[in-house]
Amino acid sequence: MSLPLVTGVILAGGASSRMGVDKAEVQIRGVRMLDHMRDILKHAGINHINVLGRPSEPGGIPDTEPHTGPAIGLWHYLRIQPENSRHLIVPVDMPNLDTAIINQLIEQRQWAYYNQNPLPLLAIASSETTTDRPLTIRALLQAHNAISLPLPESAKTVFANINTVSDLAKWQ
Structure with a gap:
């Protein structure tokens, strides 16, 4: 079975204040x-990848409103995408994502994410995206009636973020 066409979107525009470095x-x-995140997406069969907050990178898109958080950046991005285009949104700092988790999201026909984990998510651009500015990713998910997928017990470590030097040391 071939998966629906989707654009990968890496959220990479944050200040990395908890990490202390980019x-x-x-x-x-x-x-x-x-x-590493680009490689994960490519391994999942996603060939078109945008990088929010990184205009100097291949596929890079500048933050429209710097320092306002990922929800606002994503909201701006989706507002200019073609109607009904599909976008797999991932954070740059989730190095354990795997193909099975990504493919389950891509197979969905509406906005989707995993229980307790607002990222990664599948977003579908539509005229509805131009509504109220969301303050959080969760608010954006709620505004689009995203479905919450059950997380397989074996996949809990997939959603570990590397936010601090301590997180990085544990991961390595």
């Missing part, structure tokens, strides 16, 4: 976290 540039297994 998370997208942090090396994991000798590769920048940003490139």
Whole structure:
């Protein structure tokens, strides 16, 4: 079965204040976290990848409103996308994502995410995206009546974020 066409979107525009250095540039297994996430998406069959908050990167898109958080950046991004286009949204700092988790999202026909985890998510651009500015990713999910998928017990570590130097040390 072939999966529906989807654009990968890496959220990489944050200040990385808890990490103390730019998370997208942090090396994991000798590769920048940003490139590691690109590789994960490509391995899942996603060939078109945008990088929010990184205009100098291939597929890079600048933050329209810097320092306002990922929900606002995503909201601006989706407002200019073609109607009904599909976008798999991932954070740059989730290095354990796997193909099965990504593919289950891609197979959905509406906005979707996993229980207790607002990211990654599948977003579908529509004229509804132009409504109220969301303050959080959860608010954006709620505004679009996103479905919450059950998380397989075996996949809980998939959603671990690397937000601090301590998180990085544990991951490595």
